[in-house]
Amino acid sequence: MEASHDKGQGLPPFPDALLACVQTEPVMGEVAANLARAAALVEQAAGRGARLVVLPELANTGYVFASREEALALAEPVPGGPSSQAWIALAQRLGIYLVAGIAEREGEKLYNAALVAGPQGYLGTYRKLHLWGDENLYFEPGNLGLPVFDTPFGRLAVAICYDGWFPEVFRLQAMQGADIVAVPTNWVPMPGQTPEGPAMAHALAMSAAHSNGLVLVCADRVGRERGQPFVGRSIIVGSQGWLAAGPASHDREEILIAPFNLKQARHGRQLNVFNHVLRDRRSDVYDPALGAGIAPQAR
Structure with missing residues (x-):
């Protein structure tokens, strides 16, 4: 599925841009307060020149x-609900692109989703494909595929948290022409992971960025909620897989900002005179859909 919206009329083609992730500490069920705090941090990021700002999951x-029942009570329709409308208005007022995680309600179905808004208003919705833990008790798996949105500074896709454990997500986004992936997330510690030691999520994000030539803007949350600790340590990963900003702290709200240049990012996929991370794919061995539905050869 592909969405194409902003052609950047009146703007120079593909200008440089600053990308930001906003690490927050939402309070369970305090929607109005969470929106107000997030808006204040988004305004700070925009004030520092950010053109794309990413907020955490939910x-x-x-x-x-x-x-x-609690999830149903707190979830809202997208884009018609009050949280969506507040975020859309914020993006329009600041003239930025905003990706924000939200519990979406569609009738009696719930989705762990992300709203995508821009200076011109609502652009679309991404619904998390891979549910983690107790999310399976509340949410339906995403059914909107992997949309890609045009912006004046590059093509934008979205993945949420556990989606990042599946390399197919990033490869399919890259094959649809994505340049940047916004990753609203609520990372939790993996077995053996310490608060300030190596983070599995970082390794996965850096690998995905490098092997697909993508920039990943990963906005995590901090704090402890009903006994569950969160990792924090948001990052922005450049298209060659190296950190462009972060990691942020493991226990404080924070803004990370990194520059993005579309020409440089796309050229970076050419690793040397022979090798390009996307063109070198062996489509004679595995098809553009990553071999889905192809029976393995008998040995």
């Missing part, structure tokens, strides 16, 4: 729902 509600 940034307006908190993450650890006690029941499906």
Whole structure:
């Protein structure tokens, strides 16, 4: 699925841009307060020149729902709900692109989703494909595929948290022409992971960026909610897989900003005179859909 919206009329083609992730500490169920705090941080990022700002997963509600009934009560339609409308208005007022995690309600179905808004208003919605832990008790798996949105500074896709454990997500986004992936996330510690030691999520994000020539803007949350600690340590990863900003702290709200240049990012996929991370794919061995549905050869 592909969405194409902003052609950047009146702007120079593909200008440089600053990308930002905003690390927040939402309070479970305190939607109005969460929105206000996130908006203040988004304004700070925009004031520092950011053209794209990414908020964490479920940034307006908190993450650890006690029941499906609580999740239903806190979820909102997208884009018609009050959180969506507040974020859309914020993006328009600041003239930025904003990606924000939200609990989306569609009838009696719930989705762990992200709203995408821009200076011209609502652009679209991404719904998390891979559910983690108790999310399976509340949410439906995403059913909108992997949309890619045009912006004046590059093509934007979205993945949410556990989606990042599946390399197929980033490869398919790259094959659809994505340049930047916004990653709202609520990373939790993996087995053996310490608060300030190596983070598995960082390794996965850096690998995905390098092997697909993508920039990843990973906005995490901090704090502890109903006994669940969160990792924090948001990062922005450049298209060659190296950190462009971060990691942020493991325990404080924070803004990370990094520059983005589309020409440089796309040229970076050419590793040397022979090798290009996308063109070198062996489509004679595995098809553009990553071999889905192809039976393995008998040995």
